Amino acid sequence: MTSTQERPAAEIGAPRKRKEDARLITGRTRWTDNVVLPGMLHLAMVRSPFAHARILGIDTEAAENAPGVMAVLIGTDLADEQGALPNAWAVVPEQKAPTHPSMAVDHVAFAGEIVAMVVARTAAEADDAAELVDVDYEELPPALDLKASAADEVLAHPDLGTNVSAVWTFDSAESGTGQDVDAAIATARESGIVIEREIRQQRLIPAFMEPRSIVVDPTAEQLTVWSATQVPHFVRIFIALVLGIPEHKIRVIAPDVGGGFGGKLQFTPEEVLTVIAARRTGKPCKYSESRSESLMSAHHGRDQVQKVTLAATKDGTVTGFKAELLADMGAYLGLVTSAIPLLGALMYNGIYKFPAYRLTFTNVFTNKTWTDAYRGAGRPEATFAIERLMDELAAEVGADPLEIRERNWIKHEEFPFDTVTGMRYDSGNYEAATAKAKELFGYDALRAEQRRRRESGDPVQLGIGVSTYTEMCGLAPSRWLGSMGYVGGGWEHASVRMLPTGKVEVITGTSPHGQGHETAWSQLVADRLGVAFEDVEVLHGDTQIAARGLDTYGSRSLAVGGMAVLAAADRVIEKAKPIAAQLLEANVDDLDFTGGRFGVRGTESGMSMGELAFAVFQGHKLDGSDVERSLDADATLDPDDFSFPHGTHLCATEVDTETGGVKIRSYVSVDDVGLVVNPLIVEGQVHGGLAQGIAQALFEEAVHDESGTLLTGSFVEYLVPSAADLPAFVTARTETPATTNQLGVKGVGEAGTIASTPAVVNAIVDAVRHLGVTDIPMPCSPYRVWKALQEGTRS
């Protein structure tokens, strides 16, 4: 039998329109908030307006007597029942964390923390009664500033005794993967270049389109939970572990989910409390958060201070890199809050060959909304730091920023390359991506225009920003996760089922929330089994159907989950082979499988996969106990290593020096995400990623006042850009296959976000560097650009 991979790939690589789009775009689908059950009750949460306070008492009487109210629950009612929300990643064994209740009992640690819950017949009655719950608070001084909190000036949790959760260090000299960074910096101070910067990665809010929503039905044998989550399998396990409900008595469904960006990679207080309300009342319960609640209390992202030092020779060859990070955990540790800096900690070297490297991060509690994964999770922070520094190094040397990068990057013939942090980059071609980006961008012409504008003193100055990024994708090899302190694994599971009529059901453990797995996985299976794209149905997001899985995050779905789908499809072919041999009365070794058909070599005799499926369904002509009457197969795949997408992004900005306004004139991204299954989906992921990365550079920031109240609590203040605020992107690809999976795919979900932020900020600084500006804090609002220009001109 020949390998199916030798067939022309009709489906893989085809720009299929997404089969899920019609229902998602029209909204006529199964959002959790659309679930309506007989007798269903509705919840409203009462949340603390204070960042840090003691609860002295809660008067629920008025709320209890309000129309339609079935119950009002407060923390002291639930103290024994609610357990503690989990953190799944101890980055160091001695990691400290406060107990994380779903509902505060006597102490609130951030504005937005739940202190009471109203259960009522309608959502409106629940909201009305929630306003009647009278909470007596004693305000405590809040820990808000990250640096001050790291120094324990004010304690976010007085009982914990410190705000420092963990300190983690990687040193290339100690680990034997490189040299001593202090020596490199000392040498550079004497005879080379040292660039030092303090960078603020501002706090961001994931701001997914569909606010979170939960429905719990306690009336069947299995407790059924619908949740707008990225991780239904996690939710099932944690309901079991936290609430002590046996796992086999729980079914979790993530129906269609409207975006997540990491913000729905969480096990939430609201999920716990909705389960509790449903079990206590014995009736189905629904909680759907408002946008205001979502912005205030769904976990936030980023929020780091990065103190970074780059050592180089006078010609711009990097000799060492050192980083000291402070990471704001917020008030509690969520699922992987503690590991967000860790996920970038081994990637600050980017695409470059650094001889020496040391990174320390300190995880710090404050009285703000807890942070956790947000698109890119640690890697945007890493990429921003190194790509900003490379532009500053170029300026110091007086060289073109692309030349400086080329001087330091890993050459394509040097792969696989073991980096200074001990990662193995399997493949890449930075030269090819950069050459393509330069050409599409019109790099030389834009540089010439930049010179003209500078010389003429044009009030609108032009800047060019570069970002040559890489990232680790395909989270993750279970062995690596275990070695880093994570309690779970990183495998993925899939099933492929041949139905009697020749149609195919694919069951995936990934849990798409906008990514298009139904389309892409259909393409994979159609290609491999030789069936029509339309004949494949992809099922997901229901633990009763997709019993095993580890869900969707970290650009893992295709590289891990998609490869599990392929492995399952291959097993279907293997199972079908002896059956086909029996039915065709041929020797197994004489069969070919091409184009979805088993044929007897050298004859016209053969059977399609569909015919085989029906024959197996009948079972009439099958003989012997060694032939299973099924063409269904499962596969679980645990990758050996990460994949490393990379690319070159170029951004041209026009900076209005009179107003500080920034306009992106053009943006070119050339991404190398390995083999592409569906270029339309890749394009969509890149566009969305770019929008979110650009938003960090220009627009978005969660801001708190001095009492810890979120000032950006609505979309009036928290500026999510729309299409009108973004340029027309020019996107292209190079294709260097990954060697860590059978198809050579890498992952694209986070690439745009990781790459674009430094490209934009570099472009802004480049536009006004000659006016004395060397840095602008993010987001680079007109006001901040204008202030930087005022200060630059003064100095």
Place this chain on the structure above:
Amino acid sequence: MIPAGFEYYAPTSVDEAVTLLHDHEDAKVLAGGQSLFAVLRVRLAAFESLVDLGKIDELRGIRDDGDALVIGAMTPHSVVQIDPQVFDHARLISLATATIADPQVRHRGTFGGSLAHADPAGDLPAVAVALDASFVIAGPGGRRTVGASEFFQGVFTTAVGEDEVLVEVRVPKYTGWGAHYEKFNRVAQQWSIVAVAAAVRLEGDTIAEARVGLTNMGSTPIRATAVEQALVGQPATADAVRAAAERAADGTSPPTDLNGDADYRRHLASVLTRRAVLAAAGTG
């Protein structure tokens, strides 16, 4: 995001609306709802009664009344934006209206509702001030007309009383004037950090008359009279307009918020005034 409960009334005449407002203690007028429902839904405000003006035909439409245009308070932005009479005689309104929020908001939101809401960062108040519009208000005692300078009294506060309804806005004709609304914000759907509404009448290359209104430079929209006076008789050149525009922030006390401090807003007012006037004069 569910408003607190309220009684809902939908009168079909102005008199009926005024009576309802008069007879109900905690009643609020509902026009297009684009500002009101946002605050009701997040429960920043609650009213016992809402009096919806949407069924009062008299409040809709635009008519020519000799030397003025009369715009009904309940005329949606989307209608004002493309109305040829407005474009011919009060182009500043057409241009500013086109910058309001997004098409959905412009379809629901109304001309009078936006003015009566009196958000200092809203686009139409500065335009009304610049164009010296007057406001016809109906109350239990009959109708009265107030000028733009009296109409806007503070943040979200106007001359319209609790039992009164804004009926229509009279805008003097500025036929043949150049106009421009220079809006400066961070994303397309955001309110202005500062915006400048400018209308100029040229005689040859000389500015014969000018009207300049400032958005979000204080608790009410502000007419930049110092700039207007400095422009009269000047050539419509970059240098002359620049000199006049430097007086844009004279006497203003602009707010400080996440988007900028008062100094930045004063600076912006000057830059944006120059750009608005030059664009209005056709030389920008």
